Amino acid sequence: MEKAFYITTPIYYVNDRPHIGHASTTVWADVQARYQRLRGRRTFFLTGLDEHGIKVQQAAEKRGLPPQQHCDEMAPHFLALWKALNISQDDFVRTTEPRHKAVVQRFLAELHSKGAIYRKKYHGWYSKAAEQFVTEKEKVNGQFPAHLGEVVELEEENYFFRMSDHQEWLIRHIQEHPDWIQPSNRRNEILGALQKPLEDLCISRPKARLAWGIPLPFDPEYVTYVWVDALVNYISVPGYGTERFASFWPADFHLIAKDILTTHTVYWPTMLHAVGIPMPNRILAHGWWLMEREKMSKSLGNIISPQDYIEKYGADALRYFICRELQLANDTDFTEERFLRRFNADLANDLGNLVNRSLSMVHRYRQGNAPGRGAAGAVEEEICKLAAATFDAYHPAMESIAYSTALEAVWKLIARANRYVEETAPWKLAKDPAAASRLDAVLRLLTEISAALAYLVSPFMPDTAAKITNQLAIRDLTESRLRTLDLLSDGHALGPPAPLFPRQSASDCAASRAK
């Protein structure tokens, strides 16, 4: 079978309700998955939940629930958000599922049989309140902070993964694959960190201290600790150890946020290398959203909630904003003003209004039937060239997840089309019977551009793309005909037009209300 395009998000820790950060990584992955499907590739898009670990055990205890029940109650929050956001995951993994646990144990056994795991005593300071080891670094003025409670010296035996064995290999791999870790500032950070000796990785917890985990196959007194559990989802779901695995792995993209860069570019690759599994193709870590805390708390006292934005502005608008604004290499501010500016300027005024005015004119002047190509001239030829150039710029940007670059190219075409309407002034042509053929040409071209835009925008805004194709009364978006603006047949009957994005007044904005 053709190898699938395989893209992942992290599996999210169920301690938390989903927030804008989870939503952003997932939207980025979804856009890529939809794009790859649009191009006709078999695609596998995986997301899911990380359900083991001390925090989950504690959270469940606090609620007086068994941990599994706590997880079962958390999972729907994530699934509901993904549904509301139109996320098109092909599978949704939960690390408490048997299919995952079996592979984790297999993976651990393989590491063990290859001599990559050993047992040693760990000696350190343990906080009873936090139920975890703490390090010297957490000391303030030579004292551990009060919230850690009593900190005692503790000795504990644990299992370690010989991560240090793979340091030189890892450095070489990063150097020989310049695009493996993106963006380059993150790659440099990792290379910088690897100049210091790599330590071995503790991968276990005694059951007495942490019961909520997957038992080590070679020592039932221990469970595996977070990384060997969570990261393995990337191979457990596609069936590591079975025949079908080869038709998924290696992953084309691991999409993450910058906070889990080290786990994905150091721990995970060295574990895979130790077992002899090929490396994922690319690991892409985007920046974080920053909230202007003062403003947010003064006005409303809350954090950005994806659900609120979806309810207020629609999933597509939020998806668009996340793809247009969230930077790969840097952190980005999320404010409602910025969101509204994008909404009104890009979605309502540029895209929405272009499609609406175009289709309205076809209805007004041509009874809703796409006219023939008419008397097309130099301007139409120029715009056809621009359309093709737009596709040419769009594809490489999409392939490399440079979404704002791709969207900028699309919006150049939109701007040109809006200018075209002014240049040709169809309302004037409509008054002159001698200009009928000229008017045909203009309206036909605008209709074709709307179809092309439905295609270009569809990975980002699936609902909007569907609205446009419904208004155009078309089903099929064949790229080869869209890029030459030659999809429709003469006389094709359009559906009724309707605005795509009702303009939002600034007074709806929280920050404006606060003034």
Added chain:
RNA sequence: GCCAGGGUAGCUCAGCGGAAGAGCAGGGGACUCAUAAGCCCUUGGUCGGGAGUUCGAUUCUCCCCCCUGGCACCA
């Protein structure tokens, strides 16, 4: 502290040796197909500070100031 990356129009940023740019926001205008949207015109910057190299520096070098990110069994 150490390692990176920055400081250019109100905001977000591009430019990186030869007469200061884009988008958004602001102001004005002509139009009316359209979501009072779109289009045209326009206000606005001693390109962080200082010194140097050069015929010429936002662009190169050095020093200073400020900001951001990273610094790994930690969440």
